[in-house]
Amino acid sequence: MMENKAPLLEVEHLKMTFTSGKGKKKVVVNAIDDNSFNVYEGETFGLVGESGCGKTTTGRSIVRLYHPTGGTMRFDGQDISGPMTRELRHFLSDNIAMVFQDPVDSLNPRMTVMEIVEEGLKYRGMKNAAERRELVYDMLDKVGLTREHASRYPHEFSGGQRQRIGIARALVVKPKLIIADEPVSALDVSIQAQIINLLNELKEELGLTIIFIAHDLSVVKYFSTRVAVMYRGKIVEMAPSKDLYRNPVHPYTISLLSSVPQPDPTYERSRKSISYDIVADHIEMPDEERKMHEIWPEHFVYCNSKELERYQQKQRP
Amino acid sequence: MSDVILSVDNLAVSFRSDNGMVRAVRGVSFDLKRGETVAIVGESGSGKSVTIKSIMGILTKNAVIDSGTITYDGMDLLKLSEKEYHHIRGAKIGLIFQDPLSALNPLMKIGHQITEALRLNGPISKEEARQRAVELMDSVGIPDAQRRFDQYPFQFSGGMRQRVVIAIALARDPEILICDEPTTALDVTVQAKILDLIGEIKAKRNLSIIFITHDLGVVASIADRINVMYAGKIVETGTTEEIFFDPRHPYTQALLASMPDLETSEKLASIPGVPPNMIYPPKGDAFAARNPNALKIDFEREPPFFKISDTHYAATWTLHPYAPKIEMPGVLKERIERMRRNHA
Numbered sequence: 195m196m197e198n199k200a201p202l203l204e205v206e207h208l209k210m211t212f213t214s215g216k217g218k219k220k221v222v223v224n225a226i227d228d229n230s231f232n233v234y235e236g237e238t239f240g241l242v243g244e245s246g247c248g249k250t251t252t253g254r255s256i257v258r259l260y261h262p263t264g265g266t267m268r269f270d271g272q273d274i275s276g277p278m279t280r281e282l283r284h285f286l287s288d289n290i291a292m293v294f295q296d297p298v299d300s301l302n303p304r305m306t307v308m309e310i311v312e313e314g315l316k317y318r319g320m321k322n323a324a325e326r327r328e329l330v331y332d333m334l335d336k337v338g339l340t341r342e343h344a345s346r347y348p349h350e351f352s353g354g355q356r357q358r359i360g361i362a363r364a365l366v367v368k369p370k371l372i373i374a375d376e377p378v379s380a381l382d383v384s385i386q387a388q389i390i391n392l393l394n395e396l397k398e399e400l401g402l403t404i405i406f407i408a409h410d411l412s413v414v415k416y417f418s419t420r421v422a423v424m425y426r427g428k429i430v431e432m433a434p435s436k437d438l439y440r441n442p443v444h445p446y447t448i449s450l451l452s453s454v455p456q457p458d459p460t461y462e463r464s465r466k467s468i469s470y471d472i473v474a475d476h477i478e479m480p481d482e483e484r485k486m487h488e489i490w491p492e493h494f495v496y497c498n499s500k501e502l503e504r505y506q507q508k509q510r511p
Numbered sequence: 512m513s514d515v516i517l518s519v520d521n522l523a524v525s526f527r528s529d530n531g532m533v534r535a536v537r538g539v540s541f542d543l544k545r546g547e548t549v550a551i552v553g554e555s556g557s558g559k560s561v562t563i564k565s566i567m568g569i570l571t572k573n574a575v576i577d578s579g580t581i582t583y584d585g586m587d588l589l590k591l592s593e594k595e596y597h598h599i600r601g602a603k604i605g606l607i608f609q610d611p612l613s614a615l616n617p618l619m620k621i622g623h624q625i626t627e628a629l630r631l632n633g634p635i636s637k638e639e640a641r642q643r644a645v646e647l648m649d650s651v652g653i654p655d656a657q658r659r660f661d662q663y664p665f666q667f668s669g670g671m672r673q674r675v676v677i678a679i680a681l682a683r684d685p686e687i688l689i690c691d692e693p694t695t696a697l698d699v700t701v702q703a704k705i706l707d708l709i710g711e712i713k714a715k716r717n718l719s720i721i722f723i724t725h726d727l728g729v730v731a732s733i734a735d736r737i738n739v740m741y742a743g744k745i746v747e748t749g750t751t752e753e754i755f756f757d758p759r760h761p762y763t764q765a766l767l768a769s770m771p772d773l774e775t776s777e778k779l780a781s782i783p784g785v786p787p788n789m790i791y792p793p794k795g796d797a798f799a800a801r802n803p804n805a806l807k808i809d810f811e812r813e814p815p816f817f818k819i820s821d822t823h824y825a826a827t828w829t830l831h832p833y834a835p836k837i838e839m840p841g842v843l844k845e846r847i848e849r850m851r852r853n854h855a
Contacts, residue, residue, distance in 0.1 A: 455728030
């Protein structure tokens, strides 16, 4: 269903290593370990994993808050992984915007909502203040805030409203791609649903493409066309959303799914959470190199040939 | 099972603030029976943390207790002096915090933090204290306890730190354990393990547990009874089965409906609006402003508790015999039917 569409974002062999210390004390961390994926226009691509798996680093590498150690990234056909120039910076900020996790830390407490949201327009050289103001009002309206809110400061808002401000700031410059890094994990359950539904509506209305980064598999499901599961810097499984939830293949995905608490006491009491053991779950031919295999159409899993055989034996219901 | 170990009666707590008195808790009553786990579920600002801080006697200075009693072992905890509280806090009632990193001293070895709690029980030799601490670490599932005894908190992962915090709480052998969102800061796979551990130690030590959380999914496995709090009041109380299979208060229903699960994938039902400002607590049913089906009386008079069964009560006018019948949200109805089918 996706092949006929040109990818909006192509990521190939993306690598990001962080080093600290010198000489004997030198520590190298492979935050992103050779990942490739495409994001197609109009889809929501979910990136899921636990803390430290590299999902946030992936998002930040795409907007070039980090300079990737290796690999290439293309946006709309144009290379965005080269050295940072003025043109590239403009290209990126015109097309890609981020929504951050913490609605408290990501808004400047000394700026009014108007100043926060219009900053991106100013940066893009929109000199007419009245025009800017109209665009900001328009955007505030779209995210469920009012004109009166524009003159207030972030501390006057609740967590959910602050996240709406963060979304308005990201969308006001009309980006093609939104990278939402855990946009709801700091919010209460009832407010979470509001923000998820808002993002979904805006996506339809404005024709956005979204990369949704989260640690919570149950939240991602309401949202994503496709989901990639990351573990220790590596994408271990990638599939259309429904397929991933119905037929998880990689033992890590299975363990992650089995640990999500469900609002069902009978199920919860009988539940046995399955834990993932990186050694015991991969005993077959440990020397053979693993790579991404397409086990079913569009369903990729990171494994070696022997494991692929074993995974394939599982009946696809 | 039947004897009550801790009883909170009509507790009301306010905080002085620049803008006026914040009515954080407005008349909360519940019992904790020996050997059971009671959950208090609510959003931030619902008063659940203030309730347990009142039990522990760790309210901030600007707090005012307006009314109520907390009875434990024949004493009213609210009337105890700070000195008397030392024999209760930690020794009889243990507390596990949300954030295991800020609950531990970063400059002190893990083992020392556990033996510190052990020494509060009375004189104990250094070797014996170490021995006991290592046993405790073993019992909460910290591998290689002998070696890790001499490590610092930064050398532990989030889940292991929470195990240390649990070990410290258990060091004084309390009767009651209060868990304040103990798994919120943890990854899901780690959360599952910590919940298993809490269930295990509860059974082994016959503990009574008060479990605070905003996530109903978390308590589905471990709670015997659930109290749902909104705007400083308990709006519904029942056994876990009653709350999940037969929720009656519109807020409980909305909260359950807005929870993501792994089976449905339609649009999430969201609760419109935001919780009320507790400086000016609303008249009537506090949830009415966010309830699309609210009745006129909801804005005027506070609903009393209506009895649904011996263990199940809800404070909502919809249960009044004259009230019009209102269907619960469709998503929730389907989920409950699916749960019944699955377990039939």
